[in-house]
Amino acid sequence: MDALQPQRNDAPARMEALAKLPVFWSLQGKRAIVAGGSDAAAWKAELLAACGAEVHVYAPELSETFAALMGDAQGGAALAPRADGASTDRPGGYVHHPRDWDSAAFAGAALAIADCEDDADARSFYESARAAGVPVNVIDKPAFCQFQFGSIVNRSPVVVAISTDGAAPILAQAIRRRIETLLPRSLKSWAELAQGLRERVNASLLPGPQRRAFWERFVDRAFATVAAPEKSAGRALLADAERIATAPSAGRVTLVGAGPGDAELLTLKAVRALQAADVILFDDLVSDDVLELARREAKRLLVGKRGGRESCRQEDINATMVKLAKAGKRVVRLKSGDPMVFGRAGEEIAHLDREGIAVDVIPGITAASAMASRLGLSLTHRDHAQSVRFITGHSRHGGLPTDVDWRSVADPRTTTVFYMGGRTAALIADRLVAEGLPPATAAIVISDVSRPTERKWSGTLERLADGIAEIGFDNPVLIAIGSALAARTTAGNDDRDAGGLADGPAPAKAVG
Structure with missing residues (x-):
């Protein structure tokens, strides 16, 4: 084959199916609608305001939590009256309309959220928002939602959102907690530094490899510490950008x-x-x-x-x-x-x-290490094998390798793992027995190790050909031979974790 292939014929799609499209949406200075004065509505309003939205709240009454939220946003000051009877805060804050919503509320809105007591109210809000062309979410009523909120990890400007498409909110929260532990609080400061540097870096470096090299080094610095960047970090990074710009492009x-x-x-x-x-x-x-x-x-x-x-x-x-x-x-x-x-x-x-x-x-x-791990077997054992060998199972011409010292390979105190030996398994067994290795020596065959299609067989050297016949050799095959492979059951341990591996001359078995 002279030409390199761009991909497998059976390769999966570059992007697997998504339950929902994850979108990060700017609301800075935009009008957003929240209908309802409950605690649940307050949480959504606070989230929108944190994104810089002007949140218009339509509710005759506010819960204590919601009233406190809006009061805190005002610094404790009374809300200023508006001509329409509403009271207003600075842009990016809250506007309280002490009445129920109506269709006019949706004019110029970027999105709309409501907390409705029953499906009839939810449907009315949902249909009115859609008629106005405003994306809509009714809290805890998925049938009346065009979008959903995920669990959020906030290191803004770094923001991570997790969604399970409503299937398991507790799972999303658990994932969020794990991510929280992985992302230090200092990441916020590093991301803010990146924002401040981006324009100057882009002016200094060409798109493609140069810029990517700079930002990869930036990331290495950010994750090398849990501390915020020092005051001199920006100057050092810009000097790094200058060096990258003048260095020859080298792959x-x-x-x-x-x-x-x-x-x-x-x-x-x-x-x-x-x-x-x-x-x-x-x-x-x-x-x-x-x-x-x-x-x-x-x-x-x-x-x-x-x-x-x-x-x-x-x-x-x-x-x-x-x-x-x-x-x-x-x-x-x-x-x-x-x-x-x-x-x-x-x-x-x-x-x-x-x-x-x-x-x-x-x-x-390497496959031999993965095999040992999967089967719960050590390749060495002080009572059975003091060394391990990895040997190719075939020569360039398909037969047994001719430059292998087979007498040495037949050492009973060594575990030997043959790579790519499926087609020569019977020849391997015959040669090792001829060189003096006992026919009852433990043997294992495993294919597709660590993959969902993994199969394994265990038995003895004299029955190795039977094992290959059961497992086949269309997929990558490993063959392991040595008394250490039987040590686990010999030591008195059960074999449940070893995939039912046989000890010594016990009947061989294949496990799919």
């Missing part, structure tokens, strides 16, 4: 380990690299969940290499990385598992070095 390549498939196994550094990339060259085995964490504007190129299938040539991948990096792009070479374990990273790094391209590596969870 780089980052080799990133995508792990075995579960996106939650990615490192934080890997996620940051994905979100900073201009182009992502990804392997066929990289899961869609991992790709979903990438920056949406990043171009994605599938450069998959799978045994027994049409594949991209390594030379084409190398050439593409060099071309993109020399064009000033930030390239992520996204590899399944860990780039440094059977990922041909050495060849790619050597090629990039020869071309003078900056390259760094972010490790990932």
